[in-house]
Amino acid sequence: MKSKKLLTYIAIAAVLLIILLVVGKSQGWFGNEGLVKVAVEKGAERNIVEIITANGKIQPETEVSISPDVSGEIVELMVKEGDEVKKGQYLLKIKPEAYIMARNRAEASLNNARARQKQAESQLEFASLDYKRKSQLYEQNAISEAEFEQSLTNYNTALAEKEAAEFSVQSALATLNEAEESLDKTSIFAPMAGTISRLEVELGERVVGTSMMSGTPLLSIADLNVMEVEVEVNENDIVRVSHGDTALIEVDAYPDTRFLGVVSEIPVSANTTGVTTDQVTNFNVKIRLVPDSYKDKITERNPYPLRPGMSATTDIQTNRKSGVYSIPIQAVTTRVDTTGTVQEREEMRTGQVSSDGSVSSTSELRPAEQTPEEPIVVVFTVSEGKAHLKKVETGIQDNTYIEITEGLDPADEVVVAPYSAISRQLKDGMSVEVVSEENLYSGDKKD
Template sequence: MLGIIAILIAVKLMFFPSPPPPIVVVFEKVQKRNITQLVSGSGEIRPEIEVKLAPEVSGEIISLPVVEGQKVKRGDLLFRINPTRAKEELNQATASLHGMKAQTLQVKARLLQAQDNLRRQQELYEQKLISEIEYISLKTNVEIEDANYQAAIFNEKRQESILRQSEEQLERTSVFSPIDGIVTLVNSKLGERVVGAIQNAGTEILRVADLSQMEVQLDVNENDIVKVSLNDTALIYVDAYPKITFEGIVREIANVAKTKGTGTQEQVTNFLVKIRIRKKDTCELKTGMTSAVDVKTETARNVLSVPIQSVTTRNASSATFTEAADYSKDKVPSTTTTTKKRFNNETIRVVFIKENNIVRQYPVETGISDNGYIEIKKGLDEDMEVVAGSYKAISKELSDSSRVTEQKNDFEKRKRP
């Protein structure tokens, strides 16, 4: 008898295997919400206006009356380069100009003399008292002296230009603050020899910045930059002020990308976005502070939404879907509908809807998303119950008609905001 019972059990297990245990899931209702799409990243706080100052002439620093953190006004002396060489060049240019002016007067005198001689000889020529060859020679001499005079005037003007350049060169030995601000960096010391910016990039001696208006310089990935627009608002979280949220506005978006790791697998393409900070009176933001930024790129109000983790993807060629695939609200099937529809060979987004003790696979059209929820444009109705967890069940285990059991827990409290 025991043998017969064992045989019957084996036959049952072979031809009538027991169904797999139901998958434990968490449900959440489809609801209408306001969703704000965010582009997030980390950035560095910098002043909107920061001036890097390098001398235009090379030489030794003979005066450096400022230190880091010092407030300066527009026109205050920041540093002075030894002017000895510039003064010598100015004296030489002045002397050369005086010589040119004397030479011009001499040439002018010769021209006037040649013109006067030509007038007197012209009367004799008209009376046939001198030959035509002599007259032409006198006329040619006037033209030569006139050309010499014009050349002397040109040389004089050129020397005046050289003199002005020498005067400017002497003025450039003293550098004054171009703005009201604070000295944020001093790279050089008194007595150090520096290279002028006229010759090449020059030696950066110090920086002056206006710290009354700060910004965040944010690197945004090429996939997200198309979502960001001028005047988008942003929330800024500064590490130094963990309990304070700053507000900002996008004021500048780069048109040229910055690429790191070109030609490697780690290549990253970013665009620089500058966000003006609306400073709070109680906070003092400093250059170089790090921050996290959420740029609000778009807002959809009162739209159907589900948790982000509820939406997954499936290959349509290997799965069947409910009639809701038509994305028509009035065609969404009731819980008794069992109609199936096969799609083309493509990957589409789906959610799993509660239907008694099983779930149905619904294709959906999604919109924007925030940190916790994603907009559903087509495919679902309000108050439907979608599977909201676990991630493993949604992404791998569930399929159309899968048996499920609901887990009762504090999922609502643990959801991302």
Template sequence: MAPPKKNATRRLLFLIIGLIVLLVILAAVGRATGLFGTGNDAVEVETARAERRTLTQVVTASGKVQPEVEVKLSPDVSGEIIELRVREGDQVEKGDLLVRIRPDFYVAQVEQAEAGVLQAKANMAQRRADMLTAEVELNRQKALFEKNAIAESDYVRAQNQYEVAKAAYEAAEYAVQSAEARLREAREQLSKTAIYAPMSGTVSKLDVELGERVVGTSQFTGTEMMRIARLDQMELEVDVNENDVVNVALGDTARIEIDAYPEQTFRGVVTEIANTARTTAAGTQEQVTNFPVKIRILDPHNLNLAVPGTGQALQTSETPLADASPQFRPGMSGTVDIYTKTVFDVVAVPIQAVTVRDFARLQPAADTTRRARTGETGRDDTVSTRFPKEDLRKVVFLVENGKAKMVEVTTGITDDTHIEIKSGLSGGEEVIIGPYRAVSRTLEPGTPVRVKPPEQPGRRPLAAAN
């Protein structure tokens, strides 16, 4: 007779096994009848409607504000600054005296060159007298030779002396021309000790002080003394990535935001696109290739710095008052949105709805056979081989009867949120836009899906309300 404790343990074990078997049977029946289980296999997705809209492609870049026209002034001669008539921020007119360099050395050079000219002219006069004397002697010897009064050698000697005197006179003439050229050069160097404004504008940068010595630019880069700029004609130079610059064209409109004026936007237009790139961190993983693009600021600005007679529209009723206009300074940071292309009334879907699939993996690859005949046995050896070839195409997934339907599409331009669908959709379709992993990897044609209901606005938690 078995002990009572052992029998109780056995009955408990049989009861547990029976419950497990019953649960398995119930799960199989429920899955087969569709009571439960099938919903867990469906992928929960988010959807949006393919709709017709207007898209504008935008290229965004950042850069610095700078004058459209800015002239760097460096002296042509070296010396000490003895007169400085401007300060940074002053407005100047074309031809105004800006800087004067001590001219003592260059005055001495002019005086020395003038003395050289006088000496060369005196030498030329002496050589002319020698030539005239030799000419008279030649005529006398010629008359005597014609009368057979002298030997032929005496006549030839007189003729040679005249030619020598004539050549010396011509050399003296050239020496005078050379001395005069040195005098002109010395006077020009003297004139360069006074530096005048090459254009009307504002002294945007001043790098020298009174009494400072500067180096001229005759043989190498000299001292940059100052810059004169047209501050009423400003532009933004931005760096556009090499992938985006192909979409930018001259004349494209732009919206400009300057960091110093966060609540204002300004109109702009593309005026220049560089042909040569700027490359940073070349040869490393952080290498970046950008192209400088210049955008002219169209809205009135720096009106108090406008130069009269430059064509700036200051008298129109649309121009704001000078004290209300923005004041842009060279070097300010800004961001620009360049509107490169606009399409109207096209089918568009959210950008995240478009993904890529390899059609070569979705369709059975064709079997190819090759036969190799061996000379020894004379039999055919048939070998089956597969040659998978990647075939990437753009697709979107639609929701149709609770399943994902893949549709191949052709895309166009994009804006910040949507992408143009040129072919594949006609509008109104329910396309799957998320989650990202499902759209990019998981979904396949025929995958069961369940649309996630849109979030309903509810009450805020008490803590958040408080």
């Protein structure tokens, strides 16, 4: 009896164990500990806009910095920062007394030169008459040759002195004009209509004119009705940027708004910072803001919502395609094809390798070329519980998706997560367990 009961218990335990194994296997409680868990997704047709993101500052498209031509003390200051000015409007005055005295000295010098000119003209007239008279007397042998030659010398000397006096008058006149111009430059007028964007001096401050060095910056006038963003674009991206490209602009002061812009200027030369291996090469690209995109921000109290110096982030749209086959961008990685598996598949697909493994006559690759060491662009697909490495050709991309132009079929299930597995762990032919992306990351949180 006891042996029969024991057999019965063993049979029941065996059945329960089998049931537990079946259920546990189906639920993934055990048996899959060594498998890499991955999430998959099929490619789909999407609209992709390729963008280049760059940061920069807002600035007026037209801004004029004014420095004085003459030095001195500011005795009148008629504007303050933020004032609207018209072209030709009087802005400030530099103390003119020294320049008035210089003008008066130049005027006196001119009068003196003109007086000497008249004196030289009188002397020339006297010398000319004396020369004519002495010439007649010399022809009549009434005077000696020495007297005649002396009158000729006196005439030539008087003529030269008259010419010198004329040049002195011209020089004095130029000095007077220069002094008057310097005096006029003590008054500063607006060269354009706009807003005083920067005022860098105060009443009573001494400034240095540009005739001596670079000059003291006085103020800047800007047209705040036309604004632009100057951004730094990396040298690897600049070749994709073109004049007229659309840009979406986010300004830190308006976090919930995106403004519209157009690429207006692409420089020829780069802006290089740093030295040797640490240097960074960027190009300063200018993007004109479309006024209609921010006109709703203009109010009576805030007529210029976008101000110089505001920080901005731009997304420059360099390319756009509609209805292209694409997959999530994190599914694409690079690998070195050391096994030659991918290359063999490619050669079989293109007819370079026959199905029995022999190379056709059209293939004349050298051994070094049959196993390339350069990275290739690949994705991993999953079928029958195994990962398969596939070489792909890519097109444009945005921040989320990338176009696949060759290498995948619409029915392929592509591994899209986790990225650590895609970039490092997965190998061609490796067994994997497919789970939903939600369960994949929820499992990581529990761990």
